Amino acid sequence: MAGQSDPHISLFSAEEVEFMAEDELIEIVPNLRMDPLNFICGDFGPFLPQIATQVPFWLAVALKKRGKCAIRPPQWMSVENLTQVLERERESQGAFQVLPFHYVEISRLLFDHARDDIPDMYMVRSLIEDIRDVRIHKVETSLEKFSGTSAVKIPNLSAMEVNIIRPFVGRALQAFYKHDNPEKIPDVDRASSAQTRAANNEPRMIMAEEFYNYIQVSKRFFFFFWFAAATEEITNHFQPASDEGTSVLLETLFGESYLVPFSL
Amino acid sequence: MASSAGEWSAEQIDDYETLISTTDVELLKKAWRNEKASPEILPFEEALVKRAKEQIQLMEETVDDFEESGHDPLIVSLYQMDLDRVQFLLRSYLRVRLQKIEKFMFYIWKTDMYRNRLSIEEEKFTERCIRDMGKHLEETVLSKMPDNYQSVLKQSVISEEDDMVPEPQLDTFVVAKCERTTRPLYLDGSRQSAGFNSRQVAIRTLFTV
Amino acid sequence: MANYYNIDDILAEEEFVPVVFHKAANGVVIDPSSETNSVEQGAKVELPLWLAQELYLRQAISISVPACFSQRTRLEIQADAACVDLKSRSPYFYEFGCKIAPLVGDKTIEILLLSAFKIRYKEILTKAYTAVFTTTSKFLTLLTKEETNLYEAAQASMAAFKKWRMGGPRLQRASVLGRKRKPLD
Numbered sequence: 006m007a008g009q010s011d012p013h014i015s016l017f018s019a020e021e022v023e024f025m026a027e028d029e030l031i032e033i034v035p036n037l038r039m040d041p042l043n044f045i046c047g048d049f050g051p052f053l054p055q056i057a058t059q060v061p062f063w064l065a066v067a068l069k070k071r072g073k074c075a076i077r078p079p080q081w082m083s084v085e086n087l088t089q090v091l092e093r094e095r096e097s098q099g100a101f102q103v104l105p106f107h108y109v110e111i112s113r114l115l116f117d118h119a120r121d122d123i124p125d126m127y128m129v130r131s132l133i134e135d136i137r138d139v140r141i142h143k144v145e146t147s148l149e150k151f152s153g154t155s156a157v158k159i160p161n162l163s164a165m166e167v168n169i170i171r172p173f174v175g176r177a178l179q180a181f182y183k184h185d186n187p188e189k190i191p192d193v194d195r196a197s198s199a200q201t202r203a204a205n206n207e208p209r210m211i212m213a214e215e216f217y218n219y220i221q222v223s224k225r226f227f228f229f230f231w232f233a234a235a236t237e238e239i240t241n242h243f244q245p246a247s248d249e250g251t252s253v254l255l256e257t258l259f260g261e262s263y264l265v266p267f268s269l
Numbered sequence: 270m271a272s273s274a275g276e277w278s279a280e281q282i283d284d285y286e287t288l289i290s291t292t293d294v295e296l297l298k299k300a301w302r303n304e305k306a307s308p309e310i311l312p313f314e315e316a317l318v319k320r321a322k323e324q325i326q327l328m329e330e331t332v333d334d335f336e337e338s339g340h341d342p343l344i345v346s347l348y349q350m351d352l353d354r355v356q357f358l359l360r361s362y363l364r365v366r367l368q369k370i371e372k373f374m375f376y377i378w379k380t381d382m383y384r385n386r387l388s389i390e391e392e393k394f395t396e397r398c399i400r401d402m403g404k405h406l407e408e409t410v411l412s413k414m415p416d417n418y419q420s421v422l423k424q425s426v427i428s429e430e431d432d433m434v435p436e437p438q439l440d441t442f443v444v445a446k447c448e449r450t451t452r453p454l455y456l457d458g459s460r461q462s463a464g465f466n467s468r469q470v471a472i473r474t475l476f477t478v
Numbered sequence: 479m480a481n482y483y484n485i486d487d488i489l490a491e492e493e494f495v496p497v498v499f500h501k502a503a504n505g506v507v508i509d510p511s512s513e514t515n516s517v518e519q520g521a522k523v524e525l526p527l528w529l530a531q532e533l534y535l536r537q538a539i540s541i542s543v544p545a546c547f548s549q550r551t552r553l554e555i556q557a558d559a560a561c562v563d564l565k566s567r568s569p570y571f572y573e574f575g576c577k578i579a580p581l582v583g584d585k586t587i588e589i590l591l592l593s594a595f596k597i598r599y600k601e602i603l604t605k606a607y608t609a610v611f612t613t614t615s616k617f618l619t620l621l622t623k624e625e626t627n628l629y630e631a632a633q634a635s636m637a638a639f640k641k642w643r644m645g646g647p648r649l650q651r652a653s654v655l656g657r658k659r660k661p662l663d
Contacts, residue, residue, distance in 0.1 A: 014368050015306055016635075019642030024357070025298065039344065044351040045324045046294040067350060071343060113643065145607050149600050169639050173606065173632035177599060180624065183576065184592040433482045 022168050026110035027063040032077040035068065062111065066118045076119040081105065082112065084125050087132040094139045099147070101140060101161040109137060109165035137166075144170055151181065293320050294355055301362040309437040310369045310377060313388040314362075321359050328352045366391060374398045375422060375434045486623055490570035491528040493546075495578060497539040498522050527577060534581055541581050546571060552590055559597035563620045571622045598625060606632035 028046065034057050041050035042064075049060045057077065060068075068074040080086070081104065090102045105111060112133045120126050144166060147159065300314045332352060335345045370377060370387070374395050377383040387395060403421050411419045418424065422431040481487045503517040517523070525533070533539045546567035554562045564571045572591050579587040602621070605614045606629045621629065 014365060014372070015308070017305065019639055021361075023642070024354075025302075027354075028294075028298070039341075042344070042347060042351075044348070045292070045321075045328055045355045046351055047292050063350065063354065064347065067347060073343070117645065141607075145603060148603055151599070165639065169635050170632075172635045173603075173628060176624075176628050176631055177603075180572070180595060180599075180628070181592075184572070184588065184595055435482055435484075 016172055017168055019165070019168065022107075022164050023110045023114070026107035026164065027066075027114070028061050029105070029107055029111060030059045031062050031065050031079065031111075032057050033060055033065045033068065033074040034077060035074045037073050062114055066114060069118050069122075076115065076122045078115060078119075078123045078129075079105070079111070081108075082115070082123065082129060082133075084128050084132065087129060087136065091132055091136050091139065094136055094143075098143070101143065101159070102136075103161050104136075104163060107164050108133070109163055140166060141169065148174065148177075151177065293317060293324065294358065297321055297355070297358045297362060301358055301365065304362060304369075305365050308439060310366060310373070310383055310386055312386045313366070313391065315388060318359065318362075318388075321355065325352065325355055325359070328355075367394065369437075370395050371398060373435060373437055374402065375431070376436045379422075379431065379434070486570065487573065490573035490577060491531075492526050493544070493568055493570060493574045494524040495527055495530045495544045495581075496522065496542045497525050497530050497533070498542070499539050501538050503538070527574070531577075531581065541578070543582050543584055543587075544568075544574075544578060547575065547578070547584075547587055547590065555590060555594045559594045560601040561620070562594075564594070564598075564622045564625070565620055569623045572624055599628075602629050603632070605629065607636060 034055060035052040036054050037052060038054060039050060039052040041048055041052075046061065049064065050058065052058060052074075065074065065076050069076055081090075090104065094102050112130070115123060116126070116130055123129055140163075144159070144162065148170065296314075296317050300311075300317060304311050328348065329352065332345060332348050335348065370391060373383075377387070378395055378399055384392070384395075406421050407419075411421060417426040420426070420428075420433070422433055424432050499517050499519055499521045502519045525539075530539065530541055534541055551562070551567060568574050572595065575587050575591045579585070598621075601617070602625055605617055618626065618629065
């Protein structure tokens with residue numbers, strides 16, 4: 006309510022993205038016997054030793070942590086495949102290779118919890134990091150080409166990659182949008198029509214009382230200073246140079262009794 | 270009706286299969302994701318939330334039963350994890366809605382379209398929020414203003430509209446992921462008719478299924 | 479007014495604009511150095527935008543283009559937009575520009591803003607994701623508030639991602655989470 010635009014509501018943290026990735030399915034090979042699990046998120050099992058079965062990642066990790074299963078890394082996570090992907094990723098400047106939507110999160114989960122199940126784990130890890138770096142760099146290059154547009158399409162971008170650039174891109178596009186569509190800026194029409202309206206009862210001289218008309222604008226300031234006082238914003242925003250003039254004005258507009266919050 | 274398979278396109282069958290295999294958890298996740306990413310408040314998923322609550326309660330009872338009957342602690346802990354995840358989703362969904370209500374309470378309250386999107390509890394919450402915030406502003410600032418400037422919605426009595434009410438910014442950019450190829454959408458120029466609620470698609474990670 | 483309580487929007491209206499009074503104003507101290515409490519007709523003073531706007535609507539004043547959109551600034555932006563110190567011109571260069579353009583009836587301000595932003599945007603992008611902090615600290619002092627926000631948004635999400643990748647303390651379980659859910663009523 007205090008109105009400092011709060012972008013955090015609409016942003017996902019890396020952990021939240023990871024949470025969503027944990028619902029992806031992965032194959033495990035259990036080493037225990039267990040009845041089917043009837044979860045709210047679906048039914049899994051039965052679990053029989055040495056018989057592979059599909060479970061969500063979070064369940065796989067939980068079982069793995071307790072030493073109850075081995076995780077079968079997904080097929081795309083092989084040195085061969087990743088080497089190829091990396092090569093193609095480097096070759097094609099514009100396009101992104103097809104990788105699972107959650108490949109960043111999935112690989113991290115596996116590296117953290119199932120090292121011994123991944124053949125050539127160090128090789129695989131460094132390949133994935135390279136791929137990710139190349140891709141992120143590519144995203145940046147493609148962002149450089151923006152110059153005011155209403156929609157941007159980037160095929161095959163993964164969840165985490167999107168999440169990294171989301172705050173920046175959102176803001177930037179908004180700025181482009183604003184400057185590219187001057188008609189979006191209010192006041193153009195209002196200013197001229199209101200001016201003609203006001204001109205009809207034209208006073209010859211402005212009297213002090215009339216300045217009260219402008220209180221409605223100043224009311225906003227009043228709120229601002231009052232909110233600002235409650236936060237540290239005041240130290241960042243308060244600029245003595247411009248304040249001097251304003252406080253003089255406000256003093257005349259409001260009279261003494263209203264000056265208190267402004268003399269912070 | 271002889272060859273029923275022929276009447277269904279592959280895409281329709283896919284759609285149908287996703288529909289019946291989609292769990293409430295998936296739907297809840299989707300609702301949370303959409304709610305979080307959209308600038309305005311979306312219609313409350315009443316039926317879904319009700320179902321999720323029922324399932325949570327049922328699962329809580331099951332977990333309790335398991336504990337009492339001396340079930341394998343491993344299995345109990347796995348069920349507990351499933352429960353925790355669903356609860357996290359439900360809470361996140363409800364919480365992000367409350368945050369939006371707090372941010373735009375006056376606007377939501379005076380706009381029927383948005384007000385109708387609230388659940389009964391959310392309506393009560395909004396009403397109380399408005400009362401408290403109104404009282405607070407009244408006591409700290411408004412009562413000290415000249416008579417014509419004491420409204421919490423209007424800057425002064427001559428204001429034609431409620432010019433003090435923060436509104437969600439609808440012509441902003443959202444990131445969307447296409448679930449299937451769509452017909453071309455003309456976003457430029459014909460923004461309103463593009464079926465995007467006058468919002469725009471910033472990044473469409475095209476993802477054909 | 480959708481962003482009534484937005485501090486940056488308020489501060490953008492704090493910026494001073496040069497105006498000429500068409501009518502005399504009595505009983506107000508606009509110019510602190512003047513000895514009388516009135517303003518002569520034809521007086522040239524600087525007013526904050528929010529006040530100038532209201533007076534302009536009542537045809538009491540006319541507004542001229544503020545110094546930060548002067549010909550010199552325009553030339554500098556044309557020459558090398560990325561190196562111009564916009565912050566010292568106005569920390570709300572873009573927002574202020576958007577607000578002032580219709581009041582002074584100068585459409586070229588909009589064009590200036592867009593062309594400046596296009597070039598500076600690229601600079602911010604490369605600096606935000608790739609450059610080391612030490613090489614960017616000087617660049618940062620040139621940025622307006624919105625440009626700084628943009629830079630920080632990029633930096634923060636990258637930093638959050640790196641932190642997540644490195645691991646470290648996982649999400650802490652809130653103490654209320656394990657507890658039983660209470661019935662609603």
